Amino acid sequence: MSAAATDPSANREHAALAMKIEQLPQLVNEDADLVRRGAWIDLQFQIGLGAVPYYVTVAGGRISAFERGPVLMRSSRFQIHVTAEAWRKFWEPIPEPGWHDLLALTKRGAARIEGDLHPLLANLQYFKDLLAAPRRLSSEAR
Amino acid sequence: MPAKLEPIVGRYMTLSLSDRPHRLYFEEAGKGIPLVCLHTAGADGRQFRHLMLDEAITAHYRVLAFDMPWHGKSLPPEGWQREEYRLTTAAYTEMVVAFCAALELERPVVMGCSIGGRIVLNLAIEHAARFRALIGLEAADFQQPWYDTAWLNRPDVHGGEVCAALVSGLIAPQSPDVSRHETLWMYKQGGPGVFKGDLYFYRVDGDLRPKIGGIDTKVCPLYLLTGEYDFSCTPDDTARTAKSIPGAEVTVMQECGHFPMSENPAQFRRYILPVLDRIRGS
Numbered sequence: 001m002s003a004a005a006t007d008p009s010a011n012r013e014h015a016a017l018a019m020k021i022e023q024l025p026q027l028v029n030e031d032a033d034l035v036r037r038g039a040w041i042d043l044q045f046q047i048g049l050g051a052v053p054y055y056v057t058v059a060g061g062r063i064s065a066f067e068r069g070p071v072l073m074r075s076s077r078f079q080i081h082v083t084a085e086a087w088r089k090f091w092e093p094i095p096e097p098g099w100h101d102l103l104a105l106t107k108r109g110a111a112r113i114e115g116d117l118h119p120l121l122a123n124l125q126y127f128k129d130l131l132a133a134p135r136r137l138s139s140e141a142r
Numbered sequence: 143m144p145a146k147l148e149p150i151v152g153r154y155m156t157l158s159l160s161d162r163p164h165r166l167y168f169e170e171a172g173k174g175i176p177l178v179c180l181h182t183a184g185a186d187g188r189q190f191r192h193l194m195l196d197e198a199i200t201a202h203y204r205v206l207a208f209d210m211p212w213h214g215k216s217l218p219p220e221g222w223q224r225e226e227y228r229l230t231t232a233a234y235t236e237m238v239v240a241f242c243a244a245l246e247l248e249r250p251v252v253m254g255c256s257i258g259g260r261i262v263l264n265l266a267i268e269h270a271a272r273f274r275a276l277i278g279l280e281a282a283d284f285q286q287p288w289y290d291t292a293w294l295n296r297p298d299v300h301g302g303e304v305c306a307a308l309v310s311g312l313i314a315p316q317s318p319d320v321s322r323h324e325t326l327w328m329y330k331q332g333g334p335g336v337f338k339g340d341l342y343f344y345r346v347d348g349d350l351r352p353k354i355g356g357i358d359t360k361v362c363p364l365y366l367l368t369g370e371y372d373f374s375c376t377p378d379d380t381a382r383t384a385k386s387i388p389g390a391e392v393t394v395m396q397e398c399g400h401f402p403m404s405e406n407p408a409q410f411r412r413y414i415l416p417v418l419d420r421i422r423g424s
Contacts, residue, residue, distance in 0.1 A: 101311025
């Protein structure tokens, strides 16, 4: 059994982070500039919140489907795995140094990117901004 | 209504580098102690425009910034189309020394950022007596790579977009939006393979760890300033470098990243003015 399953505070944190990640479709789709910049993107990728995968379908820059996993044998172009601690710090309105960028997270070992990196790198700013979108929720909550 | 002209003046010169003529563009403003500014990899001298417009600086310093060959308005050398651009420690060192000599700058201060910060360390190693002081921004003798530079120049990825997107995370979140995007625009404008070619110096040829202990700050003072949000050249990288250099002064700049002079000019000013005042007073 995982630590998160037995530790009430870890469970609460996971639930709070899940609530944020599950607002990604709305946050992205209401951001007309982000959608414009993603106009050429049509793919499925995966975001990991700890051990929980989310499958994200992007069509013309909009998130057209968003599904919490795991789903057996589901494929995706690339996968971005991030620890719960890293998501929490990354989504602060003003993140601490070293927790403020996807590649800062990979450098420090708090995130891992796997799969076909070509669509990610070819549209890197789009995906960075997509992943950072829940920061707006932290700002609004203040 | 007459145009409000800035005091910055741009000129071209022909400079022989590695025995090849290069048409080099530079800008300058101010009068006094020459302060030569070296831009980051894949960008150009516009990064220093705010310093050139700061009367607290230009009243005492002649601020100059050249675009390295292949960058900004400087051209690559004739025959560039048949070669892969790769910056080396020797060529970069020669470039800075030759630029200062060509303009007959007397014991200038050199301030470089990122790759410019790295080459400042090599100037301290090899040419300290030529300079009044050296300032390394985001400078270290070596840094751990954090991405594969092969992504920077391939036909199926837009070079400008990927270069800018990669470095965007090196800008502090507190930096004003307008300055953040001006900084990124220069990366979007870079020529194909130029950022990658600069990083050949940064990652492959320019590891200064074996030589860093040779710096004598009594010959030429050395100031190192690094932004707290720079995860490419971290404050720890700079501090580790300074441990091998007795007399080097290290400052960690709060709310700054890898491009302090262009990403947050007002915040950078708080840190650089005291350094320039001390150099002037010494």
